Amino acid sequence: MNENLYHRFSQSFPEDGRTPVLIDAEGVIADYHSLDTASARYANLLTGMGALKGDRVTVQVEKSVDALFHYLGCIRAGLVFHPLNTAYQEGELAYFLENAEPRIVVGDKTSIAILGKLAAPDTSVITIDLLAEQSLAEQDQFETALSEKNDVAALLYSSGTTGVPKGIMLSHGNLAANAETLVSTWGFSGEDVLLHALPIYHVHGLFVGIGCVLMSGAGMYWINNYGIDQILSALPSCSVMMGVPTYYTRLLRSDAFTKAHCENMRLFISGSAPLLTETFEAFESRTGHLILERYGMTETGMNSSNPLDGERVAGTVGPALPDVEIRVTDADDNPLKSGEVGAVQVRGPNVFQGYWKLPEKTREDFTEDGFFDTGDQGMIDAKGYLSIIGREKDMIISGGLNIYPKEIELLLDQLTGVSESAVFGVAHADFGEGVVAAIVETEPGSLKNADIIQSAKSQIAGFKVPKAVIFLEELPRNAMGKVQKKQLRDTYKDLLS
Ligand code: MLC
Ligand code: AMP
Numbered sequence: 001m002n003e004n005l006y007h008r009f010s011q012s013f014p015e016d017g018r019t020p021v022l023i024d025a026e027g028v029i030a031d032y033h034s035l036d037t038a039s040a041r042y043a044n045l046l047t048g049m050g051a052l053k054g055d056r057v058t059v060q061v062e063k064s065v066d067a068l069f070h071y072l073g074c075i076r077a078g079l080v081f082h083p084l085n086t087a088y089q090e091g092e093l094a095y096f097l098e099n100a101e102p103r104i105v106v107g108d109k110t111s112i113a114i115l116g117k118l119a120a121p122d123t124s125v126i127t128i129d130l131l132a133e134q135s136l137a138e139q140d141q142f143e144t145a146l147s148e149k150n151d152v153a154a155l156l157y158s159s160g161t162t163g164v165p166k167g168i169m170l171s172h173g174n175l176a177a178n179a180e181t182l183v184s185t186w187g188f189s190g191e192d193v194l195l196h197a198l199p200i201y202h203v204h205g206l207f208v209g210i211g212c213v214l215m216s217g218a219g220m221y222w223i224n225n226y227g228i229d230q231i232l233s234a235l236p237s238c239s240v241m242m243g244v245p246t247y248y249t250r251l252l253r254s255d256a257f258t259k260a261h262c263e264n265m266r267l268f269i270s271g272s273a274p275l276l277t278e279t280f281e282a283f284e285s286r287t288g289h290l291i292l293e294r295y296g297m298t299e300t301g302m303n304s305s306n307p308l309d310g311e312r313v314a315g316t317v318g319p320a321l322p323d324v325e326i327r328v329t330d331a332d333d334n335p336l337k338s339g340e341v342g343a344v345q346v347r348g349p350n351v352f353q354g355y356w357k358l359p360e361k362t363r364e365d366f367t368e369d370g371f372f373d374t375g376d377q378g379m380i381d382a383k384g385y386l387s388i389i390g391r392e393k394d395m396i397i398s399g400g401l402n403i404y405p406k407e408i409e410l411l412l413d414q415l416t417g418v419s420e421s422a423v424f425g426v427a428h429a430d431f432g433e434g435v436v437a438a439i440v441e442t443e444p445g446s447l448k449n450a451d452i453i454q455s456a457k458s459q460i461a462g463f464k465v466p467k468a469v470i471f472l473e474e475l476p477r478n479a480m481g482k483v484q485k486k487q488l489r490d491t492y493k494d495l496l497s
Contacts, residue, residue, distance in 0.1 A: 004147035006039065006076040008176040009214040014190055021213070022065060022222045023193070025233060029065055029222060035072070037140035042073025044138040045131065046104065049124050053078035053145055055103035056155060058096065059128075060084040060111050063200050063224045066132040068210070070106065071200065073135075075153055075172075078145030079103075082155040082167075083201035085401075087461035090114050095165060099357070100155060106131060149173030155356055156203065156298050161394050163406035167356030168298050170207075177349035178301035179211030181321050186240070186267060186292070187308050188216035195234050195241040197223040203298050204272050204400065209242050228254050235261040244272045244400025245279060245432055248291060252282050262287045267308070271296060271317075272400035273432050274388060280314040293317055295388060297374060300324075301350040304386050316385040324348035325371075328380050333367045341389050344378040345371035394485065396425030396433050403435055403464050405485075408456070412437055415455055417447045422475050424485045427497045428467065434496040437466040438488055440474055447471070468495050 017033030030038070051057065057079050061067050074081040082100050084093065097105065097118045105125045107115040116125045147153070153172045157165040182188070194213050198205030213220050221234045228250055235241070248270060251257045268283070271294045283291050294305035295317030303326055306318035320326040327335045328342040336342045351372050354362035365373050375393035380386050396403040405423035412421040419440045428434030441447050449469040456465045470492065476484040 038069040039072035040142035041135040041138040043077040043142040058102035159404040169353040179215040190217040192218035195238040196220040273397040277314040319384040344376040399431040434467040
């Protein structure tokens with residue numbers, strides 16, 4: 001059997017190819033037949049450019065319909081799709097291009113010059129616009145590549161506590177199994193229209209959103225950039241919405257948002273960051289809907305979800321998905337009893353194939369009996385519902401995007417006049433958590449906040465740039481010399497709210 005993700009999707013496509021798959025404010029953008037032929041043309045074009053099964057295609061482009069068709073073309077051709085956040089700057093991109101060793105690099109007008117400069121000499125570097133134009137000359141049929149379950153379909157990077165990004169290898173089997181489980185857990189069908197406003201360079205928008213739609217023959221209302229007016233005008237045409245918590249807090253802050261917008265909606269899903277109980281409650285009282293919170297990560301796809309039909313409990317991420325095992329353990333990987341807090345570990349067909357070129361690190365993160373250690377701390381209650389209590393990893397989640405303090409600290413420490421720094425997260429009214437940098441100067445009084453922020457802005461993606469900088473005479477440390485981030489978080493907890 002062909003385990004290629006696109007092949008698995010295509011088995012759920014509606015019989016009538018004229019069924020809409022993409023709509024927007026103007027009407028139908030694409031039906032299933034045109035999605036199939038467009039992805040075939042991209043697959044023909046990419047293979048014609050010399051890309052072979054398993055080759056990486058690195059992509060840094062704004063969200064668009066062409067970007068979606070190109071993604072599906074890569075999958076169909078058995079190529080490894082490697083998407084990058086469009087906010088990444090030159091210094092960040094250099095590492096990804098060197099490490100992933102792509103055969104083809106795709107950018108857009110704004111990024112192509114830098115991508116071209118950074119790519120290895122034998123790489124094809126091309127804009128998505130030119131690809132789209134050239135694809136029109138290709139055959140609109142393509143025999144989807146034969147893939148095995150464990151063949152890698154996508155490579156997504158996550159930074160990690162050392163500040164060096166790790167490539168996460170996700171297979172066709174991982175992505176298909178998770179999409180199928182989510183379709184049945186959340187009751188997706190051909191009747192659904194998903195409000196798709198998430199970026200398509202992360203797991204949430206790329207695999208969860210698109211995966212649920214294509215694995216059930218549903219439709220998507222396609223929004224390239226999250227904007228409150230677009231969401232409000234889209235909602236009445238939709239039945240399901242997916243978002244990070246910021247999407248919901250922004251909706252609640254809009255006085256124009258009422259129950260009437262939700263008349264056709266059956267489900268609001270939140271994930272990628274903790275949803276505050278106050279958001280859950282305010283949303284219920286405004287709309288009558290209980291937001292369904294689920295939990296996942298790039299390495300594993302989705303692991304747990306509050307139920308579609310049963311009780312949705314605020315502050316929890318629900319029971320494990322049907323084919324996923326979740327346990328909470330002590331430091332020696334021994335399972336703990338319900339109610340006890342420990343490491344969250346996961347096993348199942350959703351769990352990734354390993355870190356790209358890092359077999360040692362992969363071994364470290366799996367237990368002997370095959371569970372992946374997520375780095376999250378949690379607790380499972382007597383009903384089997386998981387709560388995420390904290391993180392063992394030093395990580396900030398801002399507006400659903402992960403930021404690893406080490407990476408920012410390494411950058412700040414290199415600035416002239418900085419002796420040392422500590423980066424931590426505090427509550428932020430819009431983004432859930434916001435980045436704060438504490439800096440010790442080599443000469444007290446010599447640096448200005450604005451200069452530090454400006455330097456950071458010129459070197460790293462905007463979402464990682466500290467929202468506030470504070471100057472300290474020294475960093476708080478324990479007897480072992482370790483910086484006390486908890487103390488910093490507690491002292492400055494109201495700085496950004
Ligand atoms: C943008 N900015 C952010 C930010 N996004 N700052 C902190 N955190 C963020 N997430 C900054 C910009 O650099 C800019 O700074 C200013 O805020 C406004 O930028 P913008 O582009 O206008 O912001 P906006 O379009 O409003 O974007 C905010 C957002 C977006 C929340 C809509 O970040 C978003 O779509 N987040 C979702 C990310 C996502 O898909 N996560 C899933 C990961 S998968 P300045 O200084 O220049 O003004 C995963 C697994 C799982 O985690 O379980 O799902
Ligand atoms: P990423 O590495 O971007 O895939 O982010 C995954 C991390 O996001 C997880 O390890 C969790 O720490 C966090 N996360 C995802 N969903 C939730 C949720 N519903 N509640 C709390 N944390 C979450």
